[in-house]
Amino acid sequence: MIKKNDRVLLIGEKNYLLRAGDMFDSQYGRIDLKKVIGKKYGIKIKTSSGKEFVVIEPTLTDTIYKFKRGPQVVATKDSAAILSVTGCSPGWTVVDAGTGSGFLSIFLANYLKPGKIYTYEIRKDFHEIARKNIKQSGLKNIVIKNKDISKGINEKNVDMVTLDLEEPEKVVKHAFNSLKTGGWLVIYSMHIEQIQRAYKEIKKYNFTEPKILENMQVEWQMQGKNRTFTRPKTHLGHTGFLTFVRKLGS
Numbered sequence: 001m002i003k004k005n006d007r008v009l010l011i012g013e014k015n016y017l018l019r020a021g022d023m024f025d026s027q028y029g030r031i032d033l034k035k036v037i038g039k040k041y042g043i044k045i046k047t048s049s050g051k052e053f054v055v056i057e058p059t060l061t062d063t064i065y066k067f068k069r070g071p072q073v074v075a076t077k078d079s080a081a082i083l084s085v086t087g088c089s090p091g092w093t094v095v096d097a098g099t100g101s102g103f104l105s106i107f108l109a110n111y112l113k114p115g116k117i118y119t120y121e122i123r124k125d126f127h128e129i130a131r132k133n134i135k136q137s138g139l140k141n142i143v144i145k146n147k148d149i150s151k152g153i154n155e156k157n158v159d160m161v162t163l164d165l166e167e168p169e170k171v172v173k174h175a176f177n178s179l180k181t182g183g184w185l186v187i188y189s190m191h192i193e194q195i196q197r198a199y200k201e202i203k204k205y206n207f208t209e210p211k212i213l214e215n216m217q218v219e220w221q222m223q224g225k226n227r228t229f230t231r232p233k234t235h236l237g238h239t240g241f242l243t244f245v246r247k248l249g250s
């Protein structure tokens with residue numbers, strides 16, 4: 001049952017992420033979302049000019065892009081690649097840093113619940129943005145710490161450590177000590193030089209050789225009156241490199 005202030009996704013000629021109870025003016029006329037309160041997701045609603053929309057319960061992926069951003073966030077295509085390469089599963093314990101806006105933590109936490117994420121952020125202002133985003137996500141399995149991860153990781157025997165910060169090389173040793181045998185260290189980096197610096201550290205420990213990925217994704221769209229042309233909609237540029245290594249033993 002839809003309650004007042006619940007998020008609702010309206011799907012029609014355009015999609016709108018709104019809240020039940022809102023009054024919304026669009027190019028298709030006025031939408032009165034008081035009408036959806038007390039109804040079930042899946043109902044249809046008409047605008048003042050007669051355009052029909054289906055009211056859907058949004059998923060985390062529908063809502064995450066509405067969250068506030070501080071520093072650059074990890075794109076969902078790259079977060080998804082972390083899941084597919086590592087086999088990250090519900091129940092895993094993960095350490096993440098830096099939290100930044102919390103996008104990667106939130107994406108992973110939603111997937112691995114009832115497992116837990118411990119996420120470290122050095123800056124108070126970004127820690128605060130992430131804390132608010134995590135609260136909005138409704139997830140209860142994220143522990144957020146306003147701490148410098150290069151000083152050490154408290155959690156032991158973890159399944160994965162994800163690093164998205166300027167100097168990952170300063171955290172490799174702590175990640176190794178925190179991981180269980182077979183656990184994954186994943187480094188997300190904008191620049192290949194960060195990987196080169198981190199690799200100098202990785203070599204000192206009993207890790208596998210790295211697998212390095214750049215994950216390009218191109219969305220295509222149908223165009224023309226009868227949808228007779230299909231061509232790329234976006235050319236997504238470089239986001240980052242993903243480097244994966246696995247701990248082989250102490």
Ligand SMILES: C[S@@+](CC[C@H](N)C(=O)[O-])C[C@H]1O[C@@H](n2cnc3c(N)ncnc32)[C@H](O)[C@@H]1O
Pocket residue numbers: 071072073074097098099100101102103104105120121122123126147148149150164165166167
């Ligand atoms: C690019 S952002 C992370 C974005 C985040 N992965 C997301 O998806 O929203 C990098 C963050 O790392 C933080 N950081 C840098 N060094 C750190 C350290 N030693 N310990 C904890 N956080 C650190 C920065 O303050 C910044 O917020």
